Amino acid sequence: MSLFDQLNEEMKLAMRAKDKPRLGVIRMAVSAIKLAKIDNQAEMSEADVLALITKMIKQRKESVAMFTDGGRDDMAANEQAEILVLEEFLPQALSADEIAQLIADAIAQTGAASMADMGKVMGILKPQMQGKADLGQVSGQVRAALNA
DSSP: OOHHHHHHHHHHHHHHHTOHHHHHHHHHHHHHHHHHHHHHTSOOOHHHHHHHHHHHHHHHHHHHHHHHHTTOHHHHHHHHHHHHHHHTTSOOOOOHHHHHHHHHHHHHHHTOOSGGGHHHHHHHHHHHHTTTSOHHHHHHHHHHHHHO
């Protein structure tokens, strides 16, 4: 079952359970996917859907930080609840050891020796880690490995 189909099934289950907060988050994700499909004028691949959900989670994490800084803990809690629902649709996260191994493999595969080669390394890592790891943190780890 594709991720989009899984979202649609979960939306139906949330409707039957009358779980309005969960239903709202899932509807928002389905709408974003449909909008991206229309904008791109093409079908969304699993990687595209995964990237979109990851982007939505990142936006909510930024909102949580801003709401917390602004003293709006109620709004931060709402955003945090949305993050939890969206994270259910991501694949299992990679462990730190798995991430380190993938980085080492990508560096060896590209023959990267300096920061100038970082784009090549990230180009290999991004499809492997999309939705399974925070690519911002991975980028920092790659940078550290290339500077060592």
